[in-house]
Amino acid sequence: MSSNVTLKHIAEALGVSAMTVSRALNDRDNVDEKTKQRVREKAQSMGYTPNRVAKSLVSRKTHTLGVVIPEITHAFFPEVVRGIEEVAYKSDYQLFLTNANELFSREKEAIETLRSQRVDGLLISSSLTREDYSFYESIIEGGAKVVFFDRCIENIGASCVSVNDRESSKKITEHLIKEHGYTKIAHLSGPQKVSIGKERLFGYKDALNAHNLTINEKWILQAGFKEETGYEAMITLLERGGDNHPEAVVAVNDPTAIGAIKAIKEYGLTIPEDIAIVGFTDDIRSSLLDVPLTTVHQPAYQMGEEAAKKLISFIEEDDGTVEKIEIPTSLKIRSSCGC
């Protein structure tokens, strides 16, 4: 598709050289004003569209950013993407968006393709496991400019924009302990190989430790990051426990919490009387639930902005300083915790 009219065509139509056309269209000052006019008009009338593919081959720049997110239907990510887009737009970058679908293999593939497309830089929220450090190491070593966001890979020479997951997780868990006196608190945890999965589990444990509560490993379940996996994990927890279920649940994120809530209801238990629950993200749905969800608010849009800014300055000023940018969170106290 696309206009197949090239500089050459315009040049021939006008009886000048392709070079003159190129200069005129790029508004260089060493071209006669009249010629510029003629060229512009002709280009317009012939429906010329500059071929960025050719331009990129010469300049080795594509003015293009690759974005890799794990799950586009998790509302947090579109919001991050909007922040990225806003900044990219202002600096005249286009976005290649790829959705890894929480799949290891797909993320790797996406990154390979993106590099092959010669994007100027990569913004990644990783679904990869820690074992795949080496993959990132090799591409970064190969000169790829990458900034991670939300789910980071650390100590690998790349900047990262995220919240303080550990501290935020500790805070919301402490809220359950201090404000409500819960002592039997379970955790629906994310995959331990993903940074936020691990950090949020740490935070949960920190809180229990700080209040001398014993950590019951049976109450720490792998629950993925999705609604369905949260639902399943909660079912497991309820079936396993019988009447001896926890008083409160800390979910790794809001979708997981929402899945768990469904399970709790199906068991005929009420929130927060029978079981209190808190999440992490502040999904657009969370304030709308029957029993609005207490959660950690993550400023998604801002996270996107910061990540894009960092990457673009990396690209344009070649400022590769590795930074860990932390976006402050806030607790959204609603009623699912018993408040």
Place this chain on the structure above:
Amino acid sequence: MSSNVTLKHIAEALGVSAMTVSRALNDRDNVDEKTKQRVREKAQSMGYTPNRVAKSLVSRKTHTLGVVIPEITHAFFPEVVRGIEEVAYKSDYQLFLTNANELFSREKEAIETLRSQRVDGLLISSSLTREDYSFYESIIEGGAKVVFFDRCIENIGASCVSVNDRESSKKITEHLIKEHGYTKIAHLSGPQKVSIGKERLFGYKDALNAHNLTINEKWILQAGFKEETGYEAMITLLERGGDNHPEAVVAVNDPTAIGAIKAIKEYGLTIPEDIAIVGFTDDIRSSLLDVPLTTVHQPAYQMGEEAAKKLISFIEEDDGTVEKIEIPTSLKIRSSCGC
């Protein structure tokens, strides 16, 4: 960024020609098996990544699709994008995603850039006004392969995947009339220059006409497509009417309805007793509201799939048959209508 090792480098390292390397890496059959092996290993060890930019310049194909959506934070669109992605992924296409932010100017710019990037085709849900038919006409005439989805531009020689907006809107309005006997029904309408804005208004009127209800133009308000604009329009409607407010409201989409609900509550009125309300979309939030929203369910994922399939067959089989693909909707009867 990206590996700057090229075919030539590998060729030199191996003492063969670049052409041989190219053939080996593309697994052509007129290359010695041993040479292939050597080349592959060397490419691997040197961290070679094929340069698609150069490849595209030669082949005039980028294996890239441009996607233009009006609003990425409207959950409907990410879901459509997932459908598109799934199909694109299988056929080995990458997506350029651009978010027009409901802005005329931005959509046009995005499309220009996408064409300039030489995407193989375009999937567009338009924010543009009908006046801008000419813009689309010119790019389609210029050879651009485009498929519209959700918000279509018709009679312009491009295929379109959408729901039957008019009929669906009529159905849900009729539900209010037939099941609940409402006669005073308002419409929070979308911009009339966007297809779905116009069609859904038609459907609303069709329903009133079919039941001999008079159409009160004062009860048809421009409400945009967003939560904020829905909120404002509803405020206007309530202030204008005083006690004489409508019994029911048909909103052009769910975000608008959600904004309107906020306004209704602020006025101290209850749903559905004082005012019933219905939407269109089936946003992920709609079933979770205090009073779950009755709405038209649009199969977003499927819409994305269909649109992508159509576009890819257009590109690959050069099958430019103009089709209007209609995805069936269903009514989601919840309690905001009084049920």
Place this chain on the structure above:
DNA sequence: TTGTATGCGTTATCAC
């Protein structure tokens, strides 16, 4: 102010 040669990385084409 304008034009010519050259190269970006890859592949098609023709030669050996």
Place this chain on the structure above:
DNA sequence: GTGATAACGCATACAA
């Protein structure tokens, strides 16, 4: 089975 050459569309460097 392998290599040399030209071409894709554009812009840099140099010449006129």
